[in-house]
Amino acid sequence: MGNKLSYCERRCRICAVSFRVKRIPTPEERDAQRWHARDAAPHNAALQALQRNDGAGYDGSLISEEEMKGINTLRCLLQKPADFVPEEGDQDFERDSSCFLTDVAVHQGPYVYDSGPFNTVRHGVREAKITNDNDNFGGEWGMPFHPACFEIFKRVCLKKLGFVDIDGLWRVRDLRGSFEYSMGGNFPPLSVRQYALDDETWHHKPGTEYLAANPVDIPGFQELLKHLSDSENTSKEQSRQIPSQPHTTITSSESDIFSTLPPELLTEILWNLSAKDIANLRLASRSFRTLPPILFKHLIRTEMPYFWEIDELDPRGTDWAELYTLLRRDWSSSLLGLRNRVRIWHEAEEIAEMIRETNSGLTH
Ligand SMILES: [Zn+2]
Numbered sequence: 001m002g003n004k005l006s007y008c009e010r011r012c013r014i015c016a017v018s019f020r021v022k023r024i025p026t027p028e029e030r031d032a033q034r035w036h037a038r039d040a041a042p043h044n045a046a047l048q049a050l051q052r053n054d055g056a057g058y059d060g061s062l063i064s065e066e067e068m069k070g071i072n073t074l075r076c077l078l079q080k081p082a083d084f085v086p087e088e089g090d091q092d093f094e095r096d097s098s099c100f101l102t103d104v105a106v107h108q109g110p111y112v113y114d115s116g117p118f119n120t121v122r123h124g125v126r127e128a129k130i131t132n133d134n135d136n137f138g139g140e141w142g143m144p145f146h147p148a149c150f151e152i153f154k155r156v157c158l159k160k161l162g163f164v165d166i167d168g169l170w171r172v173r174d175l176r177g178s179f180e181y182s183m184g185g186n187f188p189p190l191s192v193r194q195y196a197l198d199d200e201t202w203h204h205k206p207g208t209e210y211l212a213a214n215p216v217d218i219p220g221f222q223e224l225l226k227h228l229s230d231s232e233n234t235s236k237e238q239s240r241q242i243p244s245q246p247h248t249t250i251t252s253s254e255s256d257i258f259s260t261l262p263p264e265l266l267t268e269i270l271w272n273l274s275a276k277d278i279a280n281l282r283l284a285s286r287s288f289r290t291l292p293p294i295l296f297k298h299l300i301r302t303e304m305p306y307f308w309e310i311d312e313l314d315p316r317g318t319d320w321a322e323l324y325t326l327l328r329r330d331w332s333s334s335l336l337g338l339r340n341r342v343r344i345w346h347e348a349e350e351i352a353e354m355i356r357e358t359n360s361g362l363t364h
Pocket of ligand 1: 013015016146
Protein backbone atom coordinates (compact mmCIF):
# COMPACT_ATOMS: atom_id res chain seq x y z
CA MET A 1 0.00 0.00 0.00
CA GLY A 2 1.01 3.60 -0.32
CA ASN A 3 2.17 3.33 -3.91
CA LYS A 4 1.64 5.90 -6.62
CA LEU A 5 -2.00 5.00 -7.14
CA SER A 6 -2.90 6.26 -3.69
CA TYR A 7 -2.50 9.86 -4.83
CA CYS A 8 -4.24 9.67 -8.19
CA GLU A 9 -7.72 10.93 -8.82
CA ARG A 10 -10.11 8.06 -8.38
CA ARG A 11 -11.26 6.52 -11.63
CA CYS A 12 -14.03 4.22 -12.66
CA ARG A 13 -12.72 0.66 -12.49
CA ILE A 14 -14.76 -0.32 -15.53
CA CYS A 15 -14.24 2.55 -17.99
CA ALA A 16 -11.04 4.05 -16.47
CA VAL A 17 -12.32 7.64 -16.61
CA SER A 18 -11.92 9.97 -13.62
CA PHE A 19 -14.90 10.99 -11.51
CA ARG A 20 -13.53 14.54 -11.49
CA VAL A 21 -13.79 15.37 -15.17
CA LYS A 22 -14.81 19.00 -15.59
CA ARG A 23 -16.60 21.07 -18.18
CA ILE A 24 -16.05 24.76 -18.92
CA PRO A 25 -19.39 26.49 -19.56
CA THR A 26 -19.84 28.30 -22.87
CA PRO A 27 -19.75 32.14 -22.80
CA GLU A 28 -23.54 32.17 -23.19
CA GLU A 29 -23.97 29.80 -20.24
CA ARG A 30 -21.62 31.87 -18.13
CA ASP A 31 -23.56 35.04 -18.95
CA ALA A 32 -26.84 33.35 -18.02
CA GLN A 33 -25.35 32.00 -14.79
CA ARG A 34 -23.93 35.41 -13.97
CA TRP A 35 -27.28 37.12 -14.41
CA HIS A 36 -28.97 34.44 -12.36
CA ALA A 37 -26.40 34.76 -9.57
CA ARG A 38 -26.75 38.56 -9.55
CA ASP A 39 -30.51 38.33 -9.28
CA ALA A 40 -30.37 35.70 -6.58
CA ALA A 41 -27.83 37.36 -4.32
CA PRO A 42 -25.61 40.21 -5.50
CA HIS A 43 -21.92 39.91 -4.62
CA ASN A 44 -22.35 36.40 -3.26
CA ALA A 45 -19.85 33.60 -3.34
CA ALA A 46 -21.44 31.93 -6.36
CA LEU A 47 -20.92 35.03 -8.47
CA GLN A 48 -17.33 35.38 -7.32
CA ALA A 49 -16.71 31.78 -8.22
CA LEU A 50 -18.08 32.38 -11.71
CA GLN A 51 -15.78 35.34 -12.17
CA ARG A 52 -12.77 33.21 -11.42
CA ASN A 53 -11.11 31.07 -14.03
CA ASP A 54 -12.48 27.57 -13.47
CA GLY A 55 -9.29 25.96 -14.73
CA ALA A 56 -9.03 22.82 -16.82
CA GLY A 57 -12.06 21.18 -18.32
CA TYR A 58 -13.72 20.15 -21.56
CA ASP A 59 -14.89 22.95 -23.85
CA GLY A 60 -18.60 23.34 -23.09
CA SER A 61 -19.37 23.93 -26.76
CA LEU A 62 -18.19 20.40 -27.56
CA ILE A 63 -20.10 18.49 -24.89
CA SER A 64 -23.21 19.58 -23.03
CA GLU A 65 -23.82 19.42 -19.32
CA GLU A 66 -26.66 17.00 -20.01
CA GLU A 67 -24.39 14.68 -21.99
CA MET A 68 -21.94 14.57 -19.07
CA LYS A 69 -24.62 13.84 -16.52
CA GLY A 70 -23.38 11.29 -13.98
CA ILE A 71 -19.65 11.64 -14.69
CA ASN A 72 -18.96 12.64 -11.08
CA THR A 73 -21.20 9.99 -9.54
CA LEU A 74 -20.12 6.60 -8.33
CA ARG A 75 -21.20 3.54 -6.50
CA CYS A 76 -18.88 0.88 -5.27
CA LEU A 77 -18.38 -2.69 -4.28
CA LEU A 78 -17.47 -3.43 -0.70
CA GLN A 79 -16.58 -6.70 0.97
CA LYS A 80 -19.30 -8.05 3.24
CA PRO A 81 -18.26 -7.96 6.89
CA ALA A 82 -18.51 -11.13 8.98
CA ASP A 83 -21.73 -9.92 10.59
CA PHE A 84 -23.38 -8.96 7.28
CA VAL A 85 -27.14 -9.27 7.30
CA PRO A 86 -29.17 -9.27 4.06
CA GLU A 87 -31.68 -6.45 3.77
CA GLU A 88 -34.60 -5.47 1.60
CA GLY A 89 -33.52 -4.14 -1.74
CA ASP A 90 -30.55 -6.48 -2.16
CA GLN A 91 -30.23 -7.58 -5.75
CA ASP A 92 -30.12 -11.25 -6.68
CA PHE A 93 -26.45 -11.15 -7.59
CA GLU A 94 -25.58 -9.76 -4.14
CA ARG A 95 -27.18 -12.57 -2.17
CA ASP A 96 -24.60 -15.30 -2.68
CA SER A 97 -21.56 -13.11 -3.22
CA SER A 98 -18.89 -11.94 -0.82
CA CYS A 99 -19.39 -8.31 -1.95
CA PHE A 100 -22.28 -5.92 -1.89
CA LEU A 101 -23.15 -2.75 -3.75
CA THR A 102 -23.48 0.73 -2.26
CA ASP A 103 -25.98 3.31 -3.44
CA VAL A 104 -24.91 6.27 -5.61
CA ALA A 105 -22.78 9.15 -4.30
CA VAL A 106 -21.53 12.39 -5.85
CA HIS A 107 -17.73 12.36 -5.68
CA GLN A 108 -16.66 15.97 -5.32
CA GLY A 109 -15.37 16.33 -1.80
CA PRO A 110 -11.90 17.63 -0.97
CA TYR A 111 -10.33 14.19 -0.55
CA VAL A 112 -9.96 11.82 -3.49
CA TYR A 113 -10.26 8.79 -1.23
CA ASP A 114 -13.71 9.77 0.11
CA SER A 115 -16.64 8.52 -1.93
CA GLY A 116 -18.99 11.28 -0.80
CA PRO A 117 -22.22 10.48 1.07
CA PHE A 118 -24.39 7.84 -0.57
CA ASN A 119 -27.95 8.77 -1.48
CA THR A 120 -29.28 6.05 0.80
CA VAL A 121 -27.57 4.03 3.48
CA ARG A 122 -27.19 0.40 2.47
CA HIS A 123 -26.03 -2.11 5.05
CA GLY A 124 -25.10 0.71 7.39
CA VAL A 125 -22.69 2.35 4.94
CA ARG A 126 -23.09 6.13 4.64
CA GLU A 127 -19.76 6.83 2.98
CA ALA A 128 -16.75 4.74 1.95
CA LYS A 129 -13.06 5.01 1.28
CA ILE A 130 -12.39 4.31 -2.38
CA THR A 131 -9.19 3.29 -4.11
CA ASN A 132 -7.75 2.74 -7.57
CA ASP A 133 -5.55 0.06 -6.10
CA ASN A 134 -6.10 -3.63 -5.67
CA ASP A 135 -7.10 -5.07 -2.33
CA ASN A 136 -3.89 -4.24 -0.45
CA PHE A 137 -5.85 -1.85 1.72
CA GLY A 138 -8.27 -4.54 2.88
CA GLY A 139 -11.98 -5.10 2.40
CA GLU A 140 -13.13 -1.80 3.82
CA TRP A 141 -11.80 0.11 0.79
CA GLY A 142 -14.40 0.27 -1.94
CA MET A 143 -13.97 -0.43 -5.66
CA PRO A 144 -15.63 2.54 -7.41
CA PHE A 145 -17.31 2.78 -10.79
CA HIS A 146 -19.83 4.95 -12.59
CA PRO A 147 -23.41 3.74 -12.08
CA ALA A 148 -23.89 3.75 -15.87
CA CYS A 149 -20.74 1.67 -16.43
CA PHE A 150 -21.96 -0.88 -13.91
CA GLU A 151 -25.24 -1.14 -15.84
CA ILE A 152 -23.25 -1.98 -18.95
CA PHE A 153 -21.09 -4.44 -17.01
CA LYS A 154 -24.23 -6.21 -15.79
CA ARG A 155 -25.57 -6.57 -19.34
CA VAL A 156 -22.25 -7.87 -20.65
CA CYS A 157 -21.92 -10.28 -17.73
CA LEU A 158 -25.38 -11.73 -18.33
CA LYS A 159 -24.57 -12.17 -22.00
CA LYS A 160 -21.11 -13.67 -21.54
CA LEU A 161 -21.36 -15.51 -18.22
CA GLY A 162 -25.08 -15.96 -17.68
CA PHE A 163 -25.02 -14.13 -14.34
CA VAL A 164 -23.71 -10.91 -12.80
CA ASP A 165 -20.43 -11.89 -11.17
CA ILE A 166 -19.47 -9.12 -8.74
CA ASP A 167 -17.10 -11.44 -6.88
CA GLY A 168 -15.38 -12.00 -10.20
CA LEU A 169 -15.09 -8.25 -10.72
CA TRP A 170 -13.52 -7.88 -7.29
CA ARG A 171 -11.16 -10.78 -7.93
CA VAL A 172 -9.99 -9.31 -11.25
CA ARG A 173 -9.17 -6.09 -9.44
CA ASP A 174 -7.13 -8.04 -6.92
CA LEU A 175 -5.24 -9.79 -9.67
CA ARG A 176 -4.71 -6.87 -12.01
CA GLY A 177 -5.14 -3.76 -9.97
CA SER A 178 -1.65 -3.25 -8.67
CA PHE A 179 0.75 -0.60 -9.91
CA GLU A 180 3.45 -3.24 -10.33
CA TYR A 181 1.17 -5.29 -12.55
CA SER A 182 0.29 -2.22 -14.58
CA MET A 183 3.90 -1.32 -15.19
CA GLY A 184 4.82 -4.89 -16.11
CA GLY A 185 3.67 -4.36 -19.67
CA ASN A 186 3.33 -8.08 -20.33
CA PHE A 187 -0.43 -8.12 -20.56
CA PRO A 188 -2.97 -6.58 -22.93
CA PRO A 189 -4.24 -3.14 -21.94
CA LEU A 190 -7.28 -3.34 -19.72
CA SER A 191 -9.44 -0.61 -18.35
CA VAL A 192 -8.98 -1.77 -14.79
CA ARG A 193 -5.33 -0.87 -14.96
CA GLN A 194 -5.11 1.83 -17.64
CA TYR A 195 -5.23 4.63 -15.15
CA ALA A 196 -1.87 3.72 -13.65
CA LEU A 197 -0.06 4.70 -16.78
CA ASP A 198 -1.54 8.18 -16.78
CA ASP A 199 -0.84 11.17 -14.60
CA GLU A 200 -2.57 11.79 -11.33
CA THR A 201 -5.23 14.09 -12.78
CA TRP A 202 -7.45 13.79 -15.81
CA HIS A 203 -6.24 15.40 -19.03
CA HIS A 204 -9.05 17.16 -20.87
CA LYS A 205 -7.60 16.62 -24.32
CA PRO A 206 -9.70 18.11 -27.16
CA GLY A 207 -11.34 15.31 -29.08
CA THR A 208 -11.75 13.05 -26.05
CA GLU A 209 -14.96 14.66 -24.82
CA TYR A 210 -16.91 11.48 -25.57
CA LEU A 211 -15.02 9.69 -22.78
CA ALA A 212 -17.06 11.76 -20.32
CA ALA A 213 -20.44 11.24 -22.00
CA ASN A 214 -23.06 9.21 -20.18
CA PRO A 215 -23.21 5.89 -22.08
CA VAL A 216 -26.71 4.90 -20.92
CA ASP A 217 -28.77 8.08 -20.66
CA ILE A 218 -27.97 9.70 -24.01
CA PRO A 219 -29.70 13.02 -24.74
CA GLY A 220 -31.71 12.94 -27.95
CA PHE A 221 -31.22 9.21 -28.52
CA GLN A 222 -34.67 8.10 -27.40
CA GLU A 223 -36.29 10.83 -29.49
CA LEU A 224 -34.30 9.72 -32.50
CA LEU A 225 -35.32 6.10 -32.00
CA LYS A 226 -38.92 7.12 -31.57
CA HIS A 227 -38.76 9.02 -34.83
CA LEU A 228 -37.26 6.02 -36.62
CA SER A 229 -39.83 3.64 -35.17
CA ASP A 230 -42.79 5.86 -36.03
CA SER A 231 -44.51 4.09 -38.89
CA GLU A 232 -45.56 7.42 -40.41
CA ASN A 233 -41.95 8.37 -40.82
CA THR A 234 -40.93 4.99 -42.10
CA SER A 235 -40.35 4.93 -45.78
CA LYS A 236 -42.81 2.91 -47.83
CA GLU A 237 -39.88 1.46 -49.67
CA GLN A 238 -37.70 0.22 -46.84
CA SER A 239 -35.19 -1.69 -48.86
CA ARG A 240 -31.84 0.00 -48.65
CA GLN A 241 -28.34 -0.34 -49.83
CA ILE A 242 -25.56 -1.18 -47.49
CA PRO A 243 -22.86 1.37 -48.26
CA SER A 244 -20.81 -0.14 -51.04
CA GLN A 245 -17.76 0.78 -53.00
CA PRO A 246 -17.97 3.00 -56.07
CA HIS A 247 -17.58 1.73 -59.63
CA THR A 248 -20.13 -1.01 -59.20
CA THR A 249 -20.01 -3.76 -61.79
CA ILE A 250 -23.12 -5.84 -61.62
CA THR A 251 -23.21 -8.97 -63.69
CA SER A 252 -25.93 -9.56 -66.22
CA SER A 253 -28.71 -11.95 -65.29
CA GLU A 254 -27.38 -14.50 -67.79
CA SER A 255 -24.12 -14.92 -65.89
CA ASP A 256 -25.63 -14.40 -62.44
CA ILE A 257 -25.77 -17.83 -60.85
CA PHE A 258 -27.94 -16.45 -58.03
CA SER A 259 -30.74 -15.44 -60.43
CA THR A 260 -32.00 -19.02 -60.55
CA LEU A 261 -32.34 -19.36 -56.79
CA PRO A 262 -35.66 -18.87 -54.99
CA PRO A 263 -35.98 -15.74 -52.78
CA GLU A 264 -36.00 -17.85 -49.59
CA LEU A 265 -32.59 -19.24 -50.41
CA LEU A 266 -31.22 -15.80 -51.26
CA THR A 267 -32.40 -14.56 -47.86
CA GLU A 268 -30.82 -17.56 -46.18
CA ILE A 269 -27.50 -16.72 -47.80
CA LEU A 270 -27.70 -13.11 -46.61
CA TRP A 271 -28.42 -14.22 -43.05
CA ASN A 272 -25.03 -15.87 -42.80
CA LEU A 273 -22.95 -12.98 -44.08
CA SER A 274 -21.43 -9.90 -42.52
CA ALA A 275 -22.39 -6.44 -43.73
CA LYS A 276 -19.12 -6.19 -45.64
CA ASP A 277 -19.71 -9.51 -47.41
CA ILE A 278 -23.25 -8.47 -48.27
CA ALA A 279 -21.98 -5.22 -49.77
CA ASN A 280 -19.50 -7.18 -51.89
CA LEU A 281 -22.16 -9.66 -52.95
CA ARG A 282 -24.37 -6.82 -54.11
CA LEU A 283 -21.54 -5.65 -56.32
CA ALA A 284 -21.41 -9.03 -57.96
CA SER A 285 -25.06 -9.93 -58.35
CA ARG A 286 -28.28 -8.14 -59.25
CA SER A 287 -30.16 -10.77 -57.29
CA PHE A 288 -29.22 -9.00 -54.08
CA ARG A 289 -30.02 -5.48 -55.24
CA THR A 290 -33.07 -5.33 -52.99
CA LEU A 291 -32.47 -6.28 -49.39
CA PRO A 292 -35.22 -7.28 -46.97
CA PRO A 293 -35.63 -4.70 -44.14
CA ILE A 294 -35.51 -7.41 -41.48
CA LEU A 295 -31.94 -8.17 -42.56
CA PHE A 296 -30.86 -4.84 -41.12
CA LYS A 297 -32.43 -5.72 -37.79
CA HIS A 298 -30.46 -8.96 -37.86
CA LEU A 299 -27.24 -7.06 -38.63
CA ILE A 300 -27.85 -4.59 -35.80
CA ARG A 301 -28.40 -7.43 -33.35
CA THR A 302 -25.28 -9.36 -34.37
CA GLU A 303 -22.90 -6.47 -34.98
CA MET A 304 -24.04 -4.12 -32.23
CA PRO A 305 -24.81 -6.05 -29.05
CA TYR A 306 -24.48 -2.79 -27.12
CA PHE A 307 -27.65 -1.49 -28.75
CA TRP A 308 -30.08 -3.03 -26.25
CA GLU A 309 -32.92 -0.64 -27.17
CA ILE A 310 -33.55 -2.85 -30.22
CA ASP A 311 -36.03 -4.95 -28.25
CA GLU A 312 -38.08 -1.89 -27.33
CA LEU A 313 -38.68 -0.80 -30.92
CA ASP A 314 -41.78 -1.51 -32.94
CA PRO A 315 -40.73 -4.45 -35.16
CA ARG A 316 -43.07 -3.42 -37.98
CA GLY A 317 -42.89 0.34 -37.79
CA THR A 318 -39.12 0.73 -37.48
CA ASP A 319 -37.02 1.71 -40.45
CA TRP A 320 -34.26 -0.81 -39.75
CA ALA A 321 -32.15 0.22 -42.70
CA GLU A 322 -32.15 3.86 -41.64
CA LEU A 323 -31.37 2.85 -38.08
CA TYR A 324 -28.52 0.62 -39.19
CA THR A 325 -27.04 3.46 -41.22
CA LEU A 326 -27.39 5.84 -38.30
CA LEU A 327 -25.71 3.51 -35.84
CA ARG A 328 -22.88 2.71 -38.22
CA ARG A 329 -22.16 6.18 -39.43
CA ASP A 330 -23.45 8.98 -37.27
CA TRP A 331 -22.88 7.90 -33.73
CA SER A 332 -19.30 9.08 -33.59
CA SER A 333 -20.09 12.62 -34.58
CA SER A 334 -23.46 13.39 -33.08
CA LEU A 335 -24.04 10.94 -30.23
CA LEU A 336 -21.08 11.12 -27.87
CA GLY A 337 -22.79 8.87 -25.34
CA LEU A 338 -23.32 6.12 -27.87
CA ARG A 339 -19.69 6.29 -28.93
CA ASN A 340 -18.68 5.96 -25.30
CA ARG A 341 -21.10 3.07 -24.82
CA VAL A 342 -19.37 1.13 -27.60
CA ARG A 343 -16.02 1.69 -25.91
CA ILE A 344 -17.22 0.70 -22.45
CA TRP A 345 -19.07 -2.34 -23.79
CA HIS A 346 -15.80 -3.64 -25.21
CA GLU A 347 -13.98 -2.88 -21.96
CA ALA A 348 -16.65 -4.78 -20.03
CA GLU A 349 -16.34 -7.69 -22.47
CA GLU A 350 -12.63 -7.90 -21.70
CA ILE A 351 -13.30 -7.80 -17.98
CA ALA A 352 -15.97 -10.51 -18.33
CA GLU A 353 -13.50 -12.64 -20.24
CA MET A 354 -10.93 -12.24 -17.46
CA ILE A 355 -13.58 -13.23 -14.94
CA ARG A 356 -14.43 -16.29 -17.01
CA GLU A 357 -10.77 -17.28 -17.13
CA THR A 358 -10.28 -16.81 -13.40
CA ASN A 359 -13.45 -18.82 -12.77
CA SER A 360 -11.97 -21.58 -14.91
CA GLY A 361 -8.83 -21.60 -12.79
CA LEU A 362 -6.61 -20.00 -15.39
CA THR A 363 -4.00 -17.76 -13.83
CA HIS A 364 -3.06 -14.25 -14.82
ZN1 LIG B 1 -17.07 4.47 -15.90
